[in-house]
Amino acid sequence: MHSDDTIFATASGHGRSAVCLIRISGGKSRFILETMAGGVPAARRAVVRTLKDPASGEPLDQALVLWMPGPQSFTGEDQAELHIHGGLATRTAVLRALGSLDRCRAAEAGEFTRRAFLNGRMDLSRVEGLADLIDAETEAQRRQALVQLGGRLSNIAETWREEILGVLALLEACLDFSDEGDVPADLETEITGRLARLRDDFHRVLENRSGERLREGLTVVLAGPPNAGKSTLLNALAQRDVAIVSPIAGTTRDLIEVHCDLGGLPVAIVDTAGLRESEDLIEQEGVARARARARDADVVLWLVPPEGGEGEPPQARRLIRVATKADLNQVRDDVDLSLSAATGEGMPALIHALEAEAQAMLGQGDAVLTRERHRKALERAGESVSRALEMMIVSGPLELIAEEVRLAARAVGEITGRVDVEYVLDRLFSSFCIGK
Ligand SMILES: Nc1nc2c(ncn2[C@@H]2O[C@H](COP(=O)(O)OP(=O)(O)OP(=O)(O)O)[C@@H](O)[C@H]2O)c(=O)[nH]1
Ligand SMILES: [K+]
Numbered sequence: 001m002h003s004d005d006t007i008f009a010t011a012s013g014h015g016r017s018a019v020c021l022i023r024i025s026g027g028k029s030r031f032i033l034e035t036m037a038g039g040v041p042a043a044r045r046a047v048v049r050t051l052k053d054p055a056s057g058e059p060l061d062q063a064l065v066l067w068m069p070g071p072q073s074f075t076g077e078d079q080a081e082l083h084i085h086g087g088l089a090t091r092t093a094v095l096r097a098l099g100s101l102d103r104c105r106a107a108e109a110g111e112f113t114r115r116a117f118l119n120g121r122m123d124l125s126r127v128e129g130l131a132d133l134i135d136a137e138t139e140a141q142r143r144q145a146l147v148q149l150g151g152r153l154s155n156i157a158e159t160w161r162e163e164i165l166g167v168l169a170l171l172e173a174c175l176d177f178s179d180e181g182d183v184p185a186d187l188e189t190e191i192t193g194r195l196a197r198l199r200d201d202f203h204r205v206l207e208n209r210s211g212e213r214l215r216e217g218l219t220v221v222l223a224g225p226p227n228a229g230k231s232t233l234l235n236a237l238a239q240r241d242v243a244i245v246s247p248i249a250g251t252t253r254d255l256i257e258v259h260c261d262l263g264g265l266p267v268a269i270v271d272t273a274g275l276r277e278s279e280d281l282i283e284q285e286g287v288a289r290a291r292a293r294a295r296d297a298d299v300v301l302w303l304v305p306p307e308g309g310e311g312e313p314p315q316a317r318r319l320i321r322v323a324t325k326a327d328l329n330q331v332r333d334d335v336d337l338s339l340s341a342a343t344g345e346g347m348p349a350l351i352h353a354l355e356a357e358a359q360a361m362l363g364q365g366d367a368v369l370t371r372e373r374h375r376k377a378l379e380r381a382g383e384s385v386s387r388a389l390e391m392m393i394v395s396g397p398l399e400l401i402a403e404e405v406r407l408a409a410r411a412v413g414e415i416t417g418r419v420d421v422e423y424v425l426d427r428l429f430s431s432f433c434i435g436k
């Protein structure tokens with residue numbers, strides 16, 4: 001695999017379709033259009049051309065053809081697009097023809113975006129936004145991914161990095177002054193103030209975990225004694241017949257998970273085995289799994305049937321008590337909600353409550369950090385900034401303070417994938433330092 005190969009891939013998914021989009025990127029893109037499409041059209045203008053086999057000259061398809069010369073293309077390289085008919089034989093013939101050309105090969109997973117990153121067309125956090133956008137299943141996920149692809153996190157990280165480099169420049173200035181045994185107090189005050197602001201900024205952004213949570217979704221576990229109506233409720237929420245329902249206690253053994261979209265937010269709902277003591281080994285295992293899943297869940301709906309007989313609810317971060325089978329007219333007042341999955345009574349209130357939980361935990365796609373990777377980097381930056389600040393306050397050694405600030409700049413740079421911090425520092429300080 002050579003990174004200077006010209007790569008191609010269908011970008012429109014697999015299977016039969018009306019149109020199939022083939023993306024091509026690399027130095028041979030122009031040559032491909034010349035040999036297969038009879039010439040290179042004007043840049044970024046769609047034209048209809050007959051595609052021909054480069055060896056035999058046999059027509060392969062009528063296609064819409066685009067030429068997108070680098071560096072103003074997605075990958076930054078010369079690119080071409082062939083919008084061919086999406087039949088299996090057509091796409092096989094065109095892909096085979098492309099693969100027959102020297103230094104042209106099928107792209108590896110993510111290779112177009114990787115090239116876009118390496119050519120400086122996209123930074124890392126935008127690449128992640130693009131991946132999330134393709135994976136987005138709900139409205140809020142789509143919104144969050146689009147904002148990240150648009151560069152919000154990149155811009156914020158870049159602003160932080162510039163601010164840190166500004167502080168570093170002041171520290172360098174202090175170092176120069178102290179060579180002469182004289183550190184201006186106002187400069188120290190400014191550095192301390194700016195470091196404290198950065199620390200607070202980082203802290204505020206780190207506090208919000210909803211961005212990461214929104215990518216994962218909310219997990220709601222249905223738990224309760226056997227025959228409480230857990231599987232019936234799962235089927236009602238999923239609006240399809242997913243789990244077996246029967247009057248026999250102990251029907252459900254495995255965990256059954258369904259993914260729903262509640263008000264644009266991703267929610268996984270998990271049906272579990274009824275909690276009770278049992279001699280049956282398989283049921284014991286089911287109950288153990290139910291308890292483990294409840295413990296890890298964001299929300300547990302503790303379902304209690306009108307006849308009672310439930311034991312203690314499982315350990316949970318957040319527990320909502322729900323009385324089931326409300327159509328049987330046995331009122332319970334020791335619960336948060338009351339519903340009948342059979343008649344639908346009380347279901348809107350439950351869905352509303354779950355939407356509110358999801359809203360509170362996942363946000364609406366407005367968080368800045370969306371991945372563990374961002375969090376780890378920013379935490380490290382925050383630790384360095386705090387250490388630098390502590391040393392400033394006790395008038396610690398300026399060289400060590402500057403080193404911490406440098407580490408903070410590097411950690412923040414990792415968010416966007418800027419690893420050329422040293423280079424930037426060299427350039428910045430060659431023009432900035434006083435007396436050097
Ligand atoms: N009248 C009435 N019956 C219900 C309702 N929900 C469930 N049932 C009945 O209650 C019985 C048990 O329902 P399931 O959904 O299987 O209960 P479960 O909690 O999943 O039971 P296990 O999997 O055995 O723990 C079935 O006969 C259902 O038809 C309801 O809202 N109203
Ligand atoms: K049952």
Ligand SMILES: [Mg+2]
Binds near residue numbers: 232243
């Ligand atoms: Mg069940």
